[in-house]
Amino acid sequence: MSATDAALAARDPYHVGHAGESQARGHGAGGPASKRIVVGYGFWLFLLSDIVIFSCLFASYTVLAQATAGGPSGKQIFDLKRVALETACLLASSFFCGTASIAVARRSQLWTQVALIATGLLGLAFLFLEASEFAALHAAGDGPRRSAFLTGFFTLVGCHGLHVSVGLLWLGTMMAQLFAKGFRADIRRRFLCFTMFWHFLDIIWVAIFSLVYLVGTKL
């Protein structure tokens, strides 16, 4: 038992964790956290704020879901087969994004780029499916101006699609940067943020899939 451990035990004899003197960096007494922790933590906070934006959109969609104003309801327009395909694309792309993190950890430029291309292509496929759904609805006269329900639907799902598009732009930039700059510490931190963002899009999609499409086809 080291001296600090002994001191800790004296202050906190029953190990209830209220000694408040953790020596780990970034916790209590240990001084500033490492850059990787600071950047990751900040990006987590950003994702939380983004989740708040989505929660507002979910709330407004839910409020407006019954306000079809004589237009179609979710049951009439949702195609679960297409949605299943979209989900598969997005989850698979997240898998490849995870593979890319392993490749980065092993400093393999080739596998990093391959995995990121796969991530991007699946993301594009998802976007294509979503765009075709939107285009079909629009062509049938069931665009966002038709009813408050469709307004809420297009905004919520479209906002997620917009995030995927921005993610793809970031992905391309990230690939170019990994290629040009290699696995420098700051580039790896940025890549960490990118992977967090990409997985976060999945979390939102799971909520959309459940709340909009699954519930929507039942009601």
Added chain:
Amino acid sequence: MTLFGKLSWSAIPFNQPIPLVAAAIVLVVILGVLVWVTLKGWVPYLWKEWITSVDHKHIGVMYCLLGLVMLLRGFIDALMMRSQQALAFHAPGYLPPEHYDQIFSAHGTIMILFAAMPLIIGLMNFVVPLQLGVRDVAFPTLNSVSFWLTATGALLVNVSLVVGEFSRVGWLPFPPLSELRYSPGVGVDYYLWAVQISGVGTLLTGINFVTTILKTRTYGMTYLRMPIFCWTALAACMLIIAAFPVLTATLAMLTLDRYLGFHFFTNMAGGNAMMFTNLIWAWGHPEVYILVLPSFGVFSEVISTFSSKPLFGYRSMVIATLFICLVSFCVWLHHFFTMGAGGDVNAAFGIATSIIAVGTGVKMYNWLFTMYGGRIRYETPMLWALGFLITFITGGMTGVMLAVPPADFLLHNSMFLVAHFHHVIMAGVIFAVMAGIAYWFPKAFGFRLDEGWGKATFWFAFVGFYVTFMPLYVLGFLGMTRRLQHYDVAEWRPWILAAMVGVLILLCSAICQVMQLVVSIRHREALRDLTGDPWDGRSLEWATPSPPPAFNFAHLPHVDNLEAYWNVKQRARDEQTLGRAAPYEDIEMPRNSPTGFVCAFFATFIGFALIWHIWWLMILGLAGAYATFVVFAWRDVPEYVIPAEEVARSDRANRAIRQEALLGGRTS
């Protein structure tokens, strides 16, 4: 589809002399300053040290400057509103309704979002890293982006003075009035994009400071050793992260309604206008606490320092702060009890609103007990704090009155409400900002502010506040609703004239404030703060020289007590030595970057293009913003090194001063 969208020469109000003259004066002043700065050869200095600076101290000062300028702008709006009402008894006054409506909308928007917010965030920027014993915030370049995006928002609001018009629908754009059908002009669009762009800046600040406070504190700075201002800043920034996205989402929905014909809040196709009211106040109420919690932090620091005592009940202060932080999300419905949500819902929110006053009550007692038995020094910051204590209590009480739903049904939208929120925001936030500026000014610039003019500013503000706003309570009871452009009720007249007198007293206060700055700058050599610790302070910012070097601390301090610097001073006096200085090392600091400024440059064009539907300019602006980020991301050398010798030189000078001040020059 034209080249300049909806923009044409008719957008410039040639037929309205007031905005045109005002705009001309502003333009002449701006041009004059630009020419003066260029002739003096200060442009490279300004570019290097301020515009591209990522130093939290410089960004904090720029935030405060922006806030003060916009405070003045908002105050001019207030003068116009008060004088219009003073004149418009059985008469049209001098402001036509469509102009008067823009003025009260601009007044609220500017005062909350572009005066109070930048001032509070400016104080946080300057003070929090110094108090935590660190060298900068977690993300310094992002900090610069935040500031410049806020400045973009302020710029767009001011552009609306000349090009087009500002919103006429109040400081919050309630639909259906704010929908395209009833507000077809660009006013609401100016509001939307100005607030949206500056809101992004505020959100980034929130993220930056929560990360800074939770992850980068110096050695030994455990949670319960953080100065109370850091706690309140943490609470406010957590509220920013949770609340500002709600604002972004809500305004985005209204924007979609206006631009693409969506039906979130329209009267048609199932839209729900009350959803906007709910959403906007889910941001709006926490926003009040985003402003007032750091203000409480300022007062805590000031009262403790000028009473020469530790803060009474530090832990209860922390608990009260976090209690308010949490409960502030559970009271939003009290802004619209009259919506008709039913007795149960109104009762729940009324009770929650009354309960939130308990947290503030705890703080009040803590401040009183901090002063009790202390040796109180009545300098300017302390005067503001005392003025706050007296005034805020009654302001809080009128808030509790409004929290009672049956009473609120009578007081809703009346001048009583206007009096109440000015009561708490002016006494709470503006007094705090004034106290904070007077308190930390010597730290920022190395010289004190003139006490005489400072005290005059306080007394005019204190008296002016009562003379202006107490009559508004009476007017509320007499049944006067807010936002009246003219009226013909004889009983109101004397009270409105009294308020007019009050606002003129406030004008004297504003003049004194400007005079204080001018006089202090002219006499700066006599007012020089040589010790770096002019008020006998208790927290770490007073351990640095005034102004602090770019790296703040030569060594990251080791903290072992709540009042970090006070204990250092005590120990030095007890042991008659400062202790040996540790060896000096090179310090890496973030390099300056024009990213924030360039970003805001493009954001301004994006905002302007969206307001006027100039789509090519918007696309160009977005491409420019993306290019800026890529250029920034591609940089290879993010930091520069301050050599150990330079650190040593700065620190030895500081130690010599401390030696002189604490030990009377005896060598150890």
